[in-house]
Amino acid sequence: MAGGIVRSAWMLVAGLCFALMSAVVKVAGQWFSGMELVFYRSLFAFVLISVPLFWQHRREGIAVLAGDHPGLHLRRGVIGFIALSTFFYALTHLPMSMAVTLNYASPLFLAVLMPWQLHERPGGLQYLAVLTGFVGVLLLLHPWDAGLQDIGAGLVGLFSGVMAAFAYVHVRRLGRLHEPEWRTLFWFAAVSLFGAGVASSLAGWHRVPPDAVFWLLLLGFFATCGQWAMTRAYRTGHTVLVASFAFSTVLFSAILDTLLFKECLPLDAWGGMVVIVAAGIWAARLGLRNTH
Numbered sequence: 001m002a003g004g005i006v007r008s009a010w011m012l013v014a015g016l017c018f019a020l021m022s023a024v025v026k027v028a029g030q031w032f033s034g035m036e037l038v039f040y041r042s043l044f045a046f047v048l049i050s051v052p053l054f055w056q057h058r059r060e061g062i063a064v065l066a067g068d069h070p071g072l073h074l075r076r077g078v079i080g081f082i083a084l085s086t087f088f089y090a091l092t093h094l095p096m097s098m099a100v101t102l103n104y105a106s107p108l109f110l111a112v113l114m115p116w117q118l119h120e121r122p123g124g125l126q127y128l129a130v131l132t133g134f135v136g137v138l139l140l141l142h143p144w145d146a147g148l149q150d151i152g153a154g155l156v157g158l159f160s161g162v163m164a165a166f167a168y169v170h171v172r173r174l175g176r177l178h179e180p181e182w183r184t185l186f187w188f189a190a191v192s193l194f195g196a197g198v199a200s201s202l203a204g205w206h207r208v209p210p211d212a213v214f215w216l217l218l219l220g221f222f223a224t225c226g227q228w229a230m231t232r233a234y235r236t237g238h239t240v241l242v243a244s245f246a247f248s249t250v251l252f253s254a255i256l257d258t259l260l261f262k263e264c265l266p267l268d269a270w271g272g273m274v275v276i277v278a279a280g281i282w283a284a285r286l287g288l289r290n291t292h
Contacts, residue, residue, distance in 0.1 A: 008237030008245060010229045015248030017226030021219060022100055022249075023256045025091045028215045032206050034088035037219065038081070039196035044220025045227075046189040053186060067183050069174065076170035076184065077191030083163035084192060085199075090157030094150070095263040100253040101140060101273045102157035104246075107284040108133040108276075109165035126286045133279030139272030181231065243284040247277045 025037055032040075053065075067073065083103075090099035108130045141154040174184055208216070233242045250273060257263045265273075 008233055008241035010233035010237060011242045011245035012248050014226045014229035014233060015246065016252050017222045017229060018249045019100070019252035019256055021222035021226060022091055022096050022253055023260055024215055024219045024222060025088055026096050026261065028212060028219060029092035031209060031212045031215075033200065033203065034092045035085060035196050035199045035203065036206060037088050037092075038085050038192060039200050040216045041084075041219050041223050042189050042192035042196055044217075045185070045224060046193050048220075048224055049182065049186050049189055053182060065183065065186060067179060069177055069179060072170065072174060072177075073179070073183065073187040074191065076167060076174065077187040078195070079163055079170060080167045080188045081192040081195045083160050083167050085196065086156050086160035086163060090153055090160060093153035094157060095257055095265060096261065097250065097254040097257040097263065097273065098140060098154070098265065098269065099157045101250050101276050102137070102154065103160045103164060104250055104280060105133060105137060105158065105161040105276055106164035106168065107243075107280045109162050110168055110283070113165055113169055126283055129279045129283040129286060133276050133283065136272040136275030136277075136279060139268045139275060141272075185227070244281050246284075247281055250277050 021041075025034075028037055087099065087103045090102060093099075094102075137158065141151065141158075171184060230246075233245070254273065
């Protein structure tokens with residue numbers, strides 16, 4: 001049991017890395033648009049994944065990348081790209097802790113999607129967790145005294161959580177089809193790189209100042225380390241514990257937001273964050289219990 005807890009704690013490492021990645025996005029937002037940051041983050045991941053991949057599978061050729069389900073990989077890549085893009089947009093327009101919390105509302109949406117996407121029927125308690133979570137969303141966004149711009153950015157952040165839930169649905173489907181994880185990660189990086197490159201070209205690229213190179217490398221480093229630690233946690237740890245530890249990203253983001261960016265959210269917003277995290281953990285644990 002103790003060993004399982006230790007292995008599950010890799011998710012805490014992932015949570016810290018993802019929070020640091022979010023902080024880097026906030027800093028790098030002074031030089032680049034959110035879409036450009038998606039491009040640079042995806043470029044780092046694409047190179048890191050594809051170089052050893054092509055070397056290892058050079059004899060099989062490009063067919064090994066498509067596998068038996070290229071359409072499903074493509075849809076997962078597109079959905080993941082939209083989720084990442086909207087999340088980065090929210091990070092550059094909202095306090096970091098708020099943007100991260102809205103993105104981590106994805107387990108609430110996953111409970112809603114389960115009946116018609118995965119043919120898994122949630123229980124009444126899961127729906128109660130969803131309703132509780134959306135009360136937390138209202139407290140966090142406090143639309144009754146927020147400006148239209150803040151509400152708009154908040155809705156984009158919430159939409160990133162919706163798309164993240166759709167991405168998880170596709171990952172689960174690919175897992176049921178025994179698709180290797182490296183293929184899923186490759187398609188996600190490739191589609192995000194292409195999509196962000198096209199969007200940034202249409203909107204116009206910003207010059208890369210020397211001071212920003214370090215931050216771009218740091219962005220790719222933390223994103224990759226977070227992905228690796230998360231994968232290790234889910235492979236070797238207790239799934240329920242790992243799903244709960246995933247919300248550590250919200251805690252780490254709130255701490256970094258206060259220390260680095262001096263953000264001071266109102267008390268009801270902090271209460272909303274607590275409610276969303278608690279409801280998300282509740283929904284995730286109930287969902288995992290119902291699938292075993």
